[in-house]
Amino acid sequence: MDELIIEAGRAESHYWRDLWRYRDLFYFLAWRDILVRYKQTVFGVLWAVLRPFLTMVIFVAIFSRLAGLPSDGVPYAILVLGGMLPWQFFASSLSESSSSLVSNANLITKIYFPRIILPASSLIVAMVDFAITLVLMALVMAWYQYVPPWRIVLLPVFVTLALVAALGPGLIATALNVKYRDFRFVIPFVVQFGLYVSPVGFKSSLIEERLGVVARLVYSLNPMVGVIDGFRWCIGAEPTLHVGALAISALTSAVLLWWGVRFFRSTEKGFADVI
Amino acid sequence: MTKPIISAENVGKRYRLRHQAKQPYATLRDTLTAQARRLLAGSSAADDSHADSQEEFWALKDVNFEIQRGDVVGIIGRNGAGKSTLLKVLSRIVEPTTGRITLRGRVASLLEVGTGFHPELTGRENVFLNGAILGMSKREIRSKFDEIVAFAEIEKFLDTPVKRYSSGMYVRLAFAVAAHLEPEVLIVDEVLAVGDAEFQKKCLGKMRDVAGGGRTVLFVSHNIGAVASLCSSAFLLRGGTLVESGPVSSVLAAYTAHTGSTSDEGFNAAGRRGRPSDCRIVDARLLVEGEHGSRMDWASAFTIVMDIVAERDIAVSTEYLIRDTNGVPVLFSPTGLQQNITLKLTAGRHRITAAFPAIGLASGSYSVDLILAQSGVRMFDCCESALTFEVTDSTSRPHGWCFTQASGQGCVPFAAQVTATALPAEGVSGAAKDNP
DSSP states (O other): OOOEEEETTOOOTTHHHHHHHTHHHHHHHHHHHHHHHHHSSSSTHHHHHHHHHHHHHHHHIIIIIIIOOOOTTSOHHHHHHHHHHHHHHHHHHHHHHHHHHHHTHHHHTTOOSOTTHHHHHHHHHHHHHHHHHHHHHHHHHHHTTOOOOGGGGGHHHHHHHHHHHHHHHHHHHHHHHHHBGGGGGHHHHHHHHHHHHTTTSSOTHHHHHHHOHHHHHHHTTSHHHHHHHHHHHHHTSSSOOOHHHHHHHHHHHHHHHHHHHHHHHHHHTTHHHHO | OOOOSEEEEEEEEEEEEESSOSSSSBOHHHHHHHHHHHHHHOHHHHHHHHHHHEEEEEEEEEEEEEEOTTOEEEEEOOTTSSHHHHHHHHTTSSOOSEEEEEEOSOEEEESSTTTTOOTTSBHHHHHHHHHHHTTOOHHHHHHHHHHHHHHHTOGGGTTSBGGGSOHHHHHHHHHHHHHTOOOSEEEEESTTSOSOHHHHHHHHHHHHHHHHTTOEEEEEOSOHHHHHHHOSEEEEEETTEEEEEEEHHHHHHHHHHHHHSOTTOSOOGGGBOSOOOSEEEEEEEEEETTEEOSEEETTOOEEEEEEEEESSSEEEEEEEEEEOTTSOEEEEEEHHHHHOOOEEEOSEEEEEEEEEOOOOBOBEEEEEEEEEEETTTEEEEEEEEEEEEEEEEOEETTTTEEOBGGGTOOBOOSOOOOOOOOOOHHHHHHHHHHOO
């Protein structure tokens, strides 16, 4: 018979089983966020396309015209998109998930469910946006009559890596957000700042050329470096993949995720008390 | 004997009250500056400031009980007795500070109707969302969908966003979803206190079905009538401890006997709205037939006594608003507006008494909002739910009929003059159609 013991500070052995049991809730919360997001806007689904499209146009204009980066024969726009898309995905995942608990405070104080479902399901919204931008990227490729190499089939690997990279910090941020309400002001700053320290407007191989290979490996501690490099490599905007740098980035992401889950779980019990 | 479905041992829940905090939430800035100060000033000074800004409060303490499979347990107690905290601990929303609870079955809790309803989504979408939030699987919701919609009586508006629903429709839909939950243990908090009388009856009926179906139900309510009719046993909580448990009749008797004795009954300023200006209520109590008390029958005359402090010479009128358990106003007595009674007071402390005749309130509990005002101009002070009282008997002598709040009978005046007049023919045919 199912026996459940509630006790202070008890690490629940059935936490992950519970998570599986509440998978429908995960699905419905994601579904709700997506529905609500596009329901009230005048443009409806068009808005979902327009928003990333406009951002893309601005990015392409700025980075290709003003920054004037070398692109090795690949159209500038595609080079920039290769950095911008995963970055946008990461940024919106991070901000969506970090606000997920506070904006669902009414659920947390009234119903039990594994709280991790909230930040996790908020990632789905970011994924939908990402899927739309991918379609846009395909259109841009068609416009430039650019054929991506076969290795584009590996793209999901890097999308997963981006998810992992976003979820770890997202979990930490959302837990901190519950406790310290002014933490939400930190997130936009991190997103802004991260844009410039990630290789969105330039290639990370530039770092190696200018500062040497050690600098590049250190630089790869930024989990988004591996994601963006890999992404560019998949679409053919980067000829080679620096495996060492990628491994470092992936490791950082994994550590952040592990740390994020641990931190989240240790603070989770108190959410209903402080939110 | 089989093992109890729920057993609790020494369960306690402690909250820390933050006294000096300006904001209800901690901020990172404050925490960082406090840390920095601690580093600079050494740890002892920082610990002192920590101590006087926090006070401990035990919402639950040493609660022990066992609930057998199929029991329907009512949890009663006055506001702040720990009822809601107990439900939250049992439904795993908050973690107990001490003790251990063993649950041997799937628990679903219903602490509020319509948790997670989203105004932008349609009725149909919200049924699925809310069902999932309450712990139903997609398949379960799909199989019960038609039943839910029929129960809520909203077939026509299924594809309308719920923000366009009337509040009645909203509540009906929300309750309908909840009513179709089928857990082994159902934890319910005050959800019957919603909707109109007709729907409340329906909900009560549904609850009775659930309770009769061998399911274990924990039911918190202020509605003594509902507890008495639904539950087989009850727990009485007072100040966070379990003081009485057993068959529902004896626990209810203990509860009403205790609320009758005035020991902890009295003025409660927790519901004060805003900050009082110029004059304020400092104490209040209820006299029933001239004696201190908070328990009366419907034919009792009562007096509300208020002690107030005026900060300057002032003209004050008093207002009294009596609400039922659902917070619905049943009786409003603005003495200034209605009878033009204005009290001219000098600065200092005063006692104001207001005598009410027997007003025929149906049995149930009531709360009184006390208001000091400059008649028709502004409020000096307003304390919501400043006093509470219980009407225990409202039996109509000739018929033996008991009027209760639970069955939708609020205030039953004694003196309505009723006459009958014959109507022209078409009125009669209409009546005949209604009652074939």
